[in-house]
Amino acid sequence: MPDDTIRPRPRILVCEDGDEYTERFTRLLGRRYEFTRATSFGETRALLAARSFAALILDLDFRRTPRALLLDEQLHEGANEDDAPRLAADQGVLLLRALRVAGVRLPALLCADFDDPARERLLCAELDPLQIVPSSEGLSELAARLPGPNHS
Amino acid sequence: MIRASRAGVLALLVALPLQAAPTLQQRGLKALRQGHAAEAVELLRQAAEERPRDAAIATDLGFALARAGHLDQADDQLRHAITLDPRRFYAYANLAALRSGRPLDPRARDELAALLEQGLEIQRKAPGSSESKKLAQAGLLLALADVERAAGNLTQARARLAQARRFVSSPAQRQLLSNLTGAIDAQAARTELRDGESWPEPAVPDADRRALGDAEKLLESDPSSAAREGERLERKLPGWREPLWLRARALLSLGRLDDAAGELNTLLRLDPSHARAWRLLGETLAEHGGQFEAERADEALRQALALEPAWTELKLLRGRTLLRRGQAREAVAVLDALDKELRARGDVRGGAMQSEVQSLLFAARSEESSGHTQLPRLAEPSAASRDLLTQAQELLARGEDEGAFDHLHRALQDSPTLLEAAALLCVRTGVAPDETVRAIWNDGAALVRLVELVRSTAIEQALHTSPLDPAPEAAPAPDGGTPLDESSLARVVRPWIDRAADLGDSSALLTRARFSASEGKPELALRDLTAAVALGGNARLPEARSLRATLGATGESTLLLQARGLLAQSRTAEAIDLLGRACTGPGASADPERLLTLGRAHELMGDPSGAIDCHRAAIALAPNDPRALERLARAAGSAPLTLLPPLSAELERAASLGVMAAQLPRARLMVAAGRADDAIATLAEFLARTDASEPGHATARALQARLLRERDAQLSAARLRLLALAFLVCASAAALLLIRFRGLTVTRALLREPSLFPHVAKAVAAIRHDALKHRASALSMLDSAPREDVQHALTLPRPASQLVADAYLAVREAARQLGLGLKPLAREPVFGALSTDLQAAEEQLARPPGPRDARIHRAASRMKAHADALGALLQLGPRTRLDATQVSKWLLALEGEARALNQPWTSPALELLRLDLDFPIAQGALESVFANLVRNAQAAAGAHPEPRVRIRIDEERDAAGRRLLVLSVADSSPQLVSIEQISARESGRGLGLVRDGVRAWQGFLRVRPESAPLHKSVEACFP
Structure with a gap:
């Protein structure tokens, strides 16, 4: 007989500045995963503390997030207002780095087109377990990178 | 006979009584009479030298020269004699006699006739005795008659003889008259033969036929040889027509017209x-x-x-x-x-x-x-002359013949045309009044009237003579004449009848025909009968037929000959009457030949319909007679087109039997049926197999030319249409190619204008984020997620393809501002291909699932390729290598500039940490950033003691791992500057230019503090 028992779906935490990822993932992958959205580092930490997740999916660009909520690692000594767009543009990396520093070891998928293999290698090595997902990749491929439904 | 007539004239001249003459002339003539022509010439030449203006001597000399055989000299001499004295008829007569014995061309004959006419006219007006004038006029008229005869104008010749007969008095002239009459009759009889049946042809051996065929081939290239061969064959086989026909044409080609005419005459006698x-x-x-x-x-x-x-x-x-x-x-x-x-x-x-x-x-x-002038009407006899006639009749009734004759003579002197008086006098005296005959000589009707009057008067006179009262011994008439008996009457009136007949009087012709019949000359009788029918119309027809029946003529063939004669005289209507008119129906002839002749008559009348009916009737009687078919075909060739369709069967049969004449009407029918090409071929065959003498040849040539012109015009029009079509196709293809290849691809535009790169990079980023990552990635879920969810992801809030289009539109606009034209989206290989795939997927998702969902899978599978293509565009951005050489060059320029403006200049320290750094910015833009950073540092440092400037070029990675190329310019000025201050600078100068240039190329500025002696650096960073 088939196993009709409803098993809990793996929960995936999606960090983005809007809701496009979450909404899309839920609509298209919602039968297999449960997606939860976080829009800043603080909210991410809170959700991770409150519940368990199977993986993280991070957007790279957080342009719509208020400047005050952006992580700033003092990328350079002369950082100023002129750096704000650049700070938002790479926020996904900063956020993951902060999580790793905080001890979060969940597998992470970073949706980004770096066009720079050296940079990818550096970041993957530093922020492991991390996979870079380019924009050309379909959702089915992205889902394949996530832990399976049987994953606890 | 001609020789006889010429000899007669000469004899006449020699016999003329000699007048007193110089000895030399007398001696010359004597020698001539004795037959010593050469001696005569010598003597007369001496005489002419003594008296060069003496026309008589000149004439005698000409005669002697002719006798001596010097014909050309004789001709010249006689013409000289005429010049000396145009009144002397002997010279004319001699000249005529001389020339009539020689072959004359038509012009020479015309000239001679004119000369004789001139002489005749001069004689009429010249003073002199009646006898000598008569002699001269008779001589000249006889000469003219001979010339007319030689020219074949027998009617005119007879008329001349009739005129001459009135003046002939000498025995020599009578003899000449008789000779000429015989010659003309004989010639007329020969002419009659031409109207008769053709003479049989001899059997021709094959070898001779081949020889003739070979000669025919020479006709155009070598007519002399053709003529010779024709002559040889003609001699070998007398009566064979073909050599005559060949020779006639060959002679014509050689310009020997008289000879050619002679050959043709011979041929026509035979056929x-x-x-x-x-x-x-x-x-x-x-x-x-x-x-x-x-x-x-x-x-x-x-x-x-x-x-x-x-x-x-x-x-x-x-x-x-x-x-x-x-x-x-x-x-x-x-x-x-x-x-x-x-x-x-x-x-x-x-x-x-x-x-x-x-x-x-x-x-x-x-x-x-x-x-056109009417013949002058005869003068009406006067009342006085009629009175005299009445009185004469009364005197005759009383037996006073002498007084009666005197009255009659007086009446005729007053009115020569009082024919009753002339007839009475003629019957009673046996002599025709000369003045009357002369007065009515050119009036055929009057002559006939005179004959009738003579005849009726004679009958009347005979009735008044009672058989019981025997006529007294014929008393001699006062002028020596005697009353006419019947045979004498016939002899007297015959010249008048001849004259009237020659003048074309139908009654006279009929009468003469009777005479000829009674004289046992049926050919002459038939000729006059034919002419009478022709001239007299229907009124004369029964009488003529009746007389013809008495001639023992040969029935149908004679009828046809008569009809042909009428046709030859253009008396078509009479010919049709003679032949019986009807070609079809109860009264129609059953003789095909007669029907064909009737058809020909209708053709001549301009009645093609009637002609065709007759020819078809002939064909019905003789279906395979090629002559009948040919006749029909020729009539059809010139008939109105409307008459032709019913003839199709006959024409086809004629063509199948090789009747070439059928080709022309067939071609006309083909043209009417729109079969122009068939008609052209048919006409070509007709023209190739017939010569120009074939009826309709010229018509066929004209029709063929017209059809060829029309065909050429149609072909030209078709060619033009084809050309126009080809032009349109080419133009359309060119337009399509223009549309297809119009504008630049983004790749080419980037290579041509590097400053377009920032716009392209921005568009690529937007497409990656909005179209690919958030929309197109859903396509791979088609098989594992609800279709509407995939569609929702791809198209809402805006379709992915539209996002691509918007991004490209921005690039295109930027390119346009840079003076570049980009291709329309659909034909741009990177953006266009992506847009097309997305659009195809969007459209397919809007439809129910089905086999065409493969389009979605294909689009999804190509997304990576599209993304790679977009990424490749980013690799096309400009790269400017900033090495020591380039930096030194720029610094030198800046130093020179500063010194020129007397501005302070501090030699900068240069730190190039790597030598192969390629900045992702156009060279001009980088130079502008560099120069303004340096100027700014020089200005700031120069304002303080111990100025220092340092330039450093380096590469680094930021906290996010991003690679940065950094151009850093530090100075020793203690005056600080912040990013905010730089952002606030106005554009177009100093650090404002630096700021704008860096941002334009996706870079950013930063300000850093530096250790002493430097204070700060402004850095342009490019990811």
């Missing part, structure tokens, strides 16, 4: 139905002959047309000839009929012939109206 020979003879005489030949030319043309009415162009020639002869009325008749025929036909020939016919008709009508 009077040789239509082409008649035609050639007529054309030759009409074209090259003089006035004297005009009559023969017309006769030949008439004969030709009677045999072949379809020779339209010959009718035109005949009209022309008649007009030239001054026979305007006849010309009008011929041309008018031709005009009607051409109009009825209407379709085949061009307007050239018709316009010539019109102009000739105009000329003929003008001449007819202006030049």
Whole structure:
């Protein structure tokens, strides 16, 4: 007989500045995963503390997030207002780095087109377990990178 | 006979009594009479030298020269004699006699006739005794008659003889008259033969036929040889026509017109139905002959047309000839009929012939109206003369003959045309009153009237003589005459009848025919009967038929001969009457030959419908007679088109039997049926297998030319249409190519204008984020997620394809501002291909699932390729290598600039940490950033003691791992500057330019503090 028992779906935490990822993932992958959205580092930490997740999916660009909520690692000594767009543009990396520093070891998928293999290698090595997902990749491929439904 | 007549004239001259003359002339003439011509010439030449103005000596010398055989000198001498004294008829007569013995060309004959006419006129007006004038006039008229005879104008010759008969008095002239009469009768009899049956041809061996065929081939290239061969064959096989025909044409080619005409005459004697020979003879005489030949030319043309009415162009020639002869009325008749025929036909020939016919008709009508003169009516006898006649009759009744004759003579002196008086005198005295005969000599009707009066008077006189009262011994008339008995009467009136008949009086012709019949001359009788029928119309027909029946003539063939004669005289209507009119129905003839002749007559009348009926009737009787089929075909060739369709079967049969004439009407039918190509081929065959003398040849040539012109025009039009179509196709292809290849791809635009790169990079980023990452990635879920969810992801809030289009539109606009034209989106290989795939997926998602979902899978599978293509565009951004050489070069320029402006300059320290750094920015932009950073540092440092400037070029990675190329310029000025201050600077100068340039190339500025002696650095960073 088939196993009709409803098993809990793996929960995936999606960090983005809007809701496009979450909404899309839920609509298209919602039968297999449960997606939860976080829009800043603080909210991410809170959700991770409150519940368990199977993986993280991070957007790279957080342009719509208020400047005050952006992580700033003092990328350079002369950082100023002129750096704000650049700070938002790479926020996904900063956020993951902060999580790793905080001890979060969940597998992470970073949706980004770096066009720079050296940079990818550096970041993957530093922020492991991390996979870079380019924009050309379909959702089915992205889902394949996530832990399976049987994953606890 | 000719020799006899010439000898007669000469004898006459020699016999003339000699007047007192110088010794030399007398001696010369004596020597001549003794037959010593050479001696006579010598003596007369000496005499002429003594008296060079003596016309008599000049004439005698000419005669002697002729006798001596010096014909050319004789001719010259006699003409000289005429010049010396144009009144002397001997010179004329001698000249005529001389020339009549030599072959004369038409012009020479015309000249001689004119000369004799001139002499005759001079004699009429010249003073002198009646006898000598009579002698001269008779001599000249006899000479003229001989010339007319030689030219073949027998009617005119007879008329001249009749005139001469009135003046002939000497025995020599009577003999000459008799000789000439015999010669003319004999020639007329020979002429009659031409109208008879053809003479049989000898059997021709095959070798000779082949020889003739070979000679025919030489006709154009070597007519001399052809003529020789023709002559050889002609001699070998007398009576064979073909060599004659060949030789005639060959001689014509050689310009030997008289010889050619002679050959044709011989041929026509043998074969009077040789239509082409008649035609050639007529054309030759009409074209090259003089006035004297005009009559023969017309006769030949008439004969030709009677045999072949379809020779339209010959009718035109005949009209022309008649007009030239001054026979305007006849010309009008011929041309008018031709005009009607051409109009009825209407379709085949061009307007050239018709316009010539019109102009000739105009000329003929003008001449007819202006030049036609009626014969002067005979003067009415006076009342006095009638009184004298009455008195004479009374005197005769009383037996006072002498007084009666005196009254009659007086009456006739007063009115020579008082014919009753003349007849009475003639019957009673046996002598015709000369003044009356002269007065009515040119009036045929009056002559006939005189004959009738003489005859009735004679009957009346006979009735008054009672048989019981025997006539007294015929008392001699006062002038020596005696009353006429019947035979004498016939002898007296015969010249008048001849004259009237020659003048064309039908009664006289009929009467003469009776005479000829009674004299046992049926041929002459038949000829006059024919002429009588022709001239007398229906009224004379029963009488003529009745008399013809008494001639023992040969039935049908004679009838046909008569009919042909009538046709040859253009008496078509009479010919039709003679033949019985009907071709179909109860009264129709059962003789095909007769029906064909009737058909020809209808053709000549310009009645093609009637002609066709007759020819078809003939064919019905003789279905396989090629002559009948040919006749029908020729009639159809010139008939109106509307008459042709019912003839199709006959024409096809004719063509199958090799009747070439059928090809022309067949071709016309083909044209009417729209089968122009078939018609052209048919006409080509017709023209190739017939010569120009074939009826309709010219028509066929004109029709063929017209059809070829029309076909060429159609082909040209088709070619033009094809060209136009090809042009349109080419133009469309060119337009398509232009549209397809119009504008630049983004790749080419980047290579041509690097400053477009920032716009492209921005568009690529937007597409990656909005279209690919957030929308197109859903396509891979088609098989594992609800279709509407995939569709929702791809198209909402805006379709992914539209996002691509918007991004590209921005790039295109930026390119346009840079002076570049990009391709339309659909044909741009990177953006366009992506947009197309997305659009295809969007459209397919809007449809129910099905096999065409493969389009979605294909689009999804190509997304990575699209993304790679977009990424490749980013690799096309400009790269400017900033090494020591480049930096030094720029610094030198800046130093020179500062020094030129007397501005402080501090040699900067240079730190190039790597030598192969390529900045992702155009060289000009980088130079601008560099120069302004340096100027700013120089200015700031220069304002303080111990100025320092340092330039450093380096590479680093930021906290996010991003690679940065850094151009850093530090100075020793303690005055600080912040990013905010730089952002606030106005554009277009100093650090404002630096700021704008860096941002434009996706870079950013940063300000850093530096350790002493430097204070700060401003850095341009490019990811």
